[in-house]
Amino acid sequence: MGARNLIPLILLLVFVGVLAVVGFVVYSIVQDVSKNTREKMERKNIAFTKDGMKVQVKEIEDEAYKDRTQGVLVNMWNHTSFPAYKSRLWDMSGSSSTDQKNGAEKRKY
Template structure:
């Protein structure tokens, strides 16, 4: 009877060891997969059933408007209009000599 139990115990030990090794490999693969997915989503690349999708980074509407306004203000401040003379402010330009109006 003991001769029949030894191969059965060895079989259970081998199956148990293979199960533990398989579980460890599975958890490592899942962890690497989740970290890779999170890293790719930071770069706006997503894996879907249809394939790989590259998307735009989500930017709030207010942040988008602030960035575009900042660019426009910087462009406006760094340009010059040599032929432009404002009627409202001097803008650092030299004043024109006043013309004398003669009436007859």
């Protein structure tokens, strides 16, 4: 009779032990993923604090910012073409101003 009363107790202890092991494994995996994610985000200047998330911005000097912006605009202008555009102010084809006057008379509106 004593052995029959011990079997449910042993099964309960085994079940609780399995749950404890599974819980510990899940906890350790979550902690590892959290640590790796935090390290990757800190490399990208993002920090998690108790108050929330803080994003640090790389400082760039005003002159360097203007130089980069102007460089992008100049590159865009140099690589752009206007196939059917003819300016009234200047001739993109390189003809002389006398040709422009003669060409203005030949234009069809």
